[in-house]
Amino acid sequence: MKLDAIDLRILEAVSRDGRMTKLRLAEIAGLSPTPCWLRLRKLEQAGIIAGYHARIEPRKIAPFTSVIMEVSLANHRQADFERFERAVTARPEVAACWSVGGGVDYFLRVVARDIDAYQRLVDELLAAEIGIERYFTYIVTRTVKDEPGFPVALLG
Incomplete structure (x- = not known):
């Protein structure tokens, strides 16, 4: 169109x-x-x-922790990617998941009640044996910009 x-x-x-x-x-x-x-x-x-x-303002409801999680898989067959993606798609704590090119395979945006809840999620993902070789955790300390819309004008 x-x-x-x-x-x-x-x-x-x-x-x-x-x-x-x-x-x-x-x-x-x-x-x-x-x-x-x-x-x-x-x-x-x-x-x-x-x-x-x-657009919900979650801090008006309850405190929470936002985490960016960087994930690399042990193997890179199509079945490995599909298994990992099915697992994280099923987890409500995973608010977003992006498959990326470069030195890592995925970035996830995780929302948890606190850091302990986040760690329980990680432990469960590791125990599920969905192919995670390594992960890195980045705690969001402050949101600088989080626009609700999409900059459509840039596409024109």
Whole structure:
């Protein structure tokens, strides 16, 4: 699907605020409401807009620890990657997992009640024998930037 500047403005706007009114979105896009709504629906149906989410402020609920975990696998066959990915996908503590090129295989963003809960997760992953050869832990001490949207304008 070829996107034009109006589509990109719509995507940028809803990525930052998925609850804005259709009228406000039309103003931002520079369209009247009906054509803007039709474009939005087209973007949703094409799967470009995959969903809408609330941004939760977890520290208002309870304290927690964020950890970045660097993982290298012992073997690099397709089955090894699939086994590891199935295991971490099933763990709710693993908020994100990225397969990366370079000196390591994966980076994970882990959310735990505290460092002890994180260590229990690591112990369970190691005991599950999912191919972890080594891992490194980086405790997030302060969030500097964590934007909810995607910089769609950079793609245009």
